[in-house]
Amino acid sequence: MNGPNLSVEIAGVTLDNPIVAASGTFGFGIEYSDYVDLNKVGAISVKGLTLEPRKGNPPSRIVETPSGILNSVGLQNPGIDHFINHDLPMLKQYRTKVIANINGKTIHEYCQMALKLQNTEVDFIELNISCPNVSQGGVSFGTDPDMVYRVTKAVKCCCQQPLIVKLTPNVRDIKEVAHAAEEAGADAISLINTLVGMAIDINTRKPVLANVTGGLSGPAIKPVALYMVWQVAQTVNIPIIGMGGIMTGEDAVEFILAGATAVAVGTANLVSPTAMLDVLEELIKYMENHDIDDIHQLIGGLVL
Amino acid sequence: MKKRIISPIIQNIKIAHGTYKMTLFAPYIASNVTPGQFVHIKIPRDSSLLLRRPISVNGVDKNNGTIDLVYRVVGKGTSLLSKLKPNELDLDLLGPLGNGYKVEENIKSLWLVGGGCGVAPLKLAAQKWSNLDITAFLGFKNKSEAYQIDDFKNLCSQVFISTDDGSLGEKGFITHILIKHISELRPKLILGCGPISMLKILKQISERYDVPCQISLEERMGCGMGGCFVCSCAIGIKDSWDYKKVCTDGPVFDSREVIFDEWP
Numbered sequence: 429m430n431g432p433n434l435s436v437e438i439a440g441v442t443l444d445n446p447i448v449a450a451s452g453t454f455g456f457g458i459e460y461s462d463y464v465d466l467n468k469v470g471a472i473s474v475k476g477l478t479l480e481p482r483k484g485n486p487p488s489r490i491v492e493t494p495s496g497i498l499n500s501v502g503l504q505n506p507g508i509d510h511f512i513n514h515d516l517p518m519l520k521q522y523r524t525k526v527i528a529n530i531n532g533k534t535i536h537e538y539c540q541m542a543l544k545l546q547n548t549e550v551d552f553i554e555l556n557i558s559c560p561n562v563s564q565g566g567v568s569f570g571t572d573p574d575m576v577y578r579v580t581k582a583v584k585c586c587c588q589q590p591l592i593v594k595l596t597p598n599v600r601d602i603k604e605v606a607h608a609a610e611e612a613g614a615d616a617i618s619l620i621n622t623l624v625g626m627a628i629d630i631n632t633r634k635p636v637l638a639n640v641t642g643g644l645s646g647p648a649i650k651p652v653a654l655y656m657v658w659q660v661a662q663t664v665n666i667p668i669i670g671m672g673g674i675m676t677g678e679d680a681v682e683f684i685l686a687g688a689t690a691v692a693v694g695t696a697n698l699v700s701p702t703a704m705l706d707v708l709e710e711l712i713k714y715m716e717n718h719d720i721d722d723i724h725q726l727i728g729g730l731v732l
Numbered sequence: 733m734k735k736r737i738i739s740p741i742i743q744n745i746k747i748a749h750g751t752y753k754m755t756l757f758a759p760y761i762a763s764n765v766t767p768g769q770f771v772h773i774k775i776p777r778d779s780s781l782l783l784r785r786p787i788s789v790n791g792v793d794k795n796n797g798t799i800d801l802v803y804r805v806v807g808k809g810t811s812l813l814s815k816l817k818p819n820e821l822d823l824d825l826l827g828p829l830g831n832g833y834k835v836e837e838n839i840k841s842l843w844l845v846g847g848g849c850g851v852a853p854l855k856l857a858a859q860k861w862s863n864l865d866i867t868a869f870l871g872f873k874n875k876s877e878a879y880q881i882d883d884f885k886n887l888c889s890q891v892f893i894s895t896d897d898g899s900l901g902e903k904g905f906i907t908h909i910l911i912k913h914i915s916e917l918r919p920k921l922i923l924g925c926g927p928i929s930m931l932k933i934l935k936q937i938s939e940r941y942d943v944p945c946q947i948s949l950e951e952r953m954g955c956g957m958g959g960c961f962v963c964s965c966a967i968g969i970k971d972s973w974d975y976k977k978v979c980t981d982g983p984v985f986d987s988r989e990v991i992f993d994e995w996p
Binding site for chain 2: 492699
């Protein structure tokens with residue numbers, strides 16, 4: 429085998445390559461198997477899970493905005509038990525690492541889910557304290573550093589797998605929040621979740637989304653995401669999964685140079701089912717063109 | 733199996749006010765599509781328009797390997813599509829996606845009920861099941877927005893037309909004409925597609941006269957693969973329903989299962 433080394437390690441777990449599916453943009457992976465060899469994806473963060481099955485918000489749940497999309501799904505999912513019994517076994521037939529993205533209304537609920545995931549084949553738990561589209565829990569846990577510390581600490585005490593904490597950009601100082609998560613024992617940090625936004629239909633004078641507001645993602649938020657990843661990389665010593673508008677291999681390189689160990693592809697999955705494989709191929713091409721034989725030569729390689 | 737296809741544009745013409753028909757070379761889709769299924773089109777040229785546009789298949793020519801798509805210009809994406817010229821570029825599309833209409837072998841007569849844009853997928857149904865006794869009920873806003881009526885006349889035993897202003901066919905909603913005929917003729921199956929307001933009435937009619945009815949739903953869509961959970965519709969029975977995915981659970985559903993009260 430030649431070609432550059434792409435494998436990265438996050439909290440003792442090795443990913444074949446640094447490309448991760450962002451939660452909520454790639455279902456449970458299996459939906460895409462007609463188009464994508466799931467063995468070739470570094471890791472898949474599955475659709476956000478809750479303790480009980482959840483209906484989600486009424487439609488419309490999506491609207492296109494300039495170079496972005498706003499969504500307000502509201503965590504529709506079949507519940508964590510269904511995931512463990514039905515979706516996880518199917519996904520574990522592939523080499524890709526599985527990240528269970530969990531969402532609670534209370535700290536207790538987050539802990540209950542972490543307990544349910546003990547002794548399962550899940551490789552990582554991702555603590556989603558950054559969903560902007562639910563009325564209870566979600567982003568309300570992620571905006572206050574003290575709260576971030578409390579929920580991270582509580583889940584860390586009862587989870588078996590490495591814990592990734594997913595941060596929201598809708599905060600005054602992302603460094604404070606990242607620091608709180610690291611202090612509480614987070615094994616890795618993923619960022620950014622979506623930025624809160626809205627769109628109005630000027631003919632009906634109504635919001636386009638039934639939930640009124642939604643989370644903005646896509647190339648429109650990439651510069652913001654990149655800046656936040658760079659800030660956090662200077663603050664914490666744990667690995668970072670960077671995301672926010674990554675559409676190409678070049679975008680991925682930017683996040684890695686800013687300090688991300690792995691990168692998640694989200695909105696691009698809605699544009700093209702093969703987006704992650706395309707990003708991976710372009711990343712390899714970049715490395716070959718620049719005589720880089722190991723991805724670690726790029727991580728945090730920003731020159732100031 | 734669904735595939736990603738790079739499809740040359742053969743023809744792209746205006747067929748009614750604000751309505752266009754695009755013919756694409758896509759032999760795989762032409763051979764495998766079921767009426768009611770759709771293709772998911774990447775808008776070329778403007779990368780700021782991220783989302784694909786789901787458009788149902790209007791007709792196929794298996795010998796030439798082509799498919800027809802009929803679409804209305806409603807925004808930037810469809811406006812851009814309408815300006816594309818034959819052989820100018822190839823479109824990136826995914827398909828065939830979704831579950832189409834299902835017509836059991838014992839069905840001998842079929843009613844098609846379409847409104848506006850929703851007439852488009854029913855033409856493929858008329859084409860596929862042209863050996864059956866088909867009656868079509870087609871509603872448009874006015875004469876200038878009507879299209880493909882001669883095609884339906886060639887494929888169906890009977891065609892009823894209505895327009896909101898009476899400029900073509902009878903004046904009024906197409907469901908009013910449908911109701912005039914349903915009590916005496918009692919069709920075995922209705923296939924419907926059109927605006928929500930029409931589908932709501934169609935559901936009521938099918939339940940009142942106990943005629944099975946399949947309707948095709950439309951909702952703002954993301955991936956088209958069932959992965960992003962955005963194109964939701966309420967399916968089930970009152971007090972026991974779930975949001976299903978228009979893209980992979982639908983777009984065609986049994987009208988009895990569709991809970992329109994949950995639409996805003």
